[in-house]
Amino acid sequence: MIKRKPTSxxxxxxxxxxxxxxxxxxxxxxxxxxxxxxxxxxxxxxxxITPDMALKLAFSFETTPDFWLNAQIAVDLWKSSKKHYKTSSLIRKHRRRNKLKVN
Incomplete structure (x- = not known):
């Protein structure tokens, strides 16, 4: 889990x-x-930040829309991980079964 909040x-x-x-x-x-x-x-x-705003800022400041949207995603994931941190240990992890057959 990311400890420090990403820059918005x-x-x-x-x-x-x-x-x-x-x-x-x-x-x-x-x-x-x-x-x-x-x-x-x-x-x-x-x-x-919305995709429309990301486009406007990208054009204005010669950046990319991805620059702005990735910053937003980082903040969103941080908030979500803080919100679900305590319950994440209760969620069972899905494990892939080995389906290879040995002859």
């Missing part, structure tokens, strides 16, 4: 792109054609 796409957006490039959330929203609240919710980890 919103934190990456804010720390690695908006701050260094001196772009406000409102400026980015206007540039990519979305509501300021969407960017604000993303930066504040109140919403997940």
């Amino acid at each position: 796409p919103g934190e990456i957006l804010f720390e690695e792109f908006l701050l260094p490039l001196e772009i406000t959330q409102k400026e980015l929203a206007a540039h990519i054609g979305c509501d300021y609240k969407v960017i604000n919710r993303l930066v504040n980890e109140k919403t997940r």
Whole structure:
């Protein structure tokens, strides 16, 4: 299990792109054609990144949609593993049976 929470796409957006490039959330929203609240919710980890938003950010910052979506997936898996950590020991592991016959 991953101990440390992965960096969220919103934190990456804010720390690695908006701050260094001196772009406000409102400026980015206007540039990519979305509501300021969407960017604000993303930066504040109140919403997940969507494939549409990943495409818009990729075009804007010369990254790839996969960059943004993989960051989201890492956070989602971390949250899920934290949620299911205690019950995971109760789940029986499926074991493959050896079906090779020896003559």
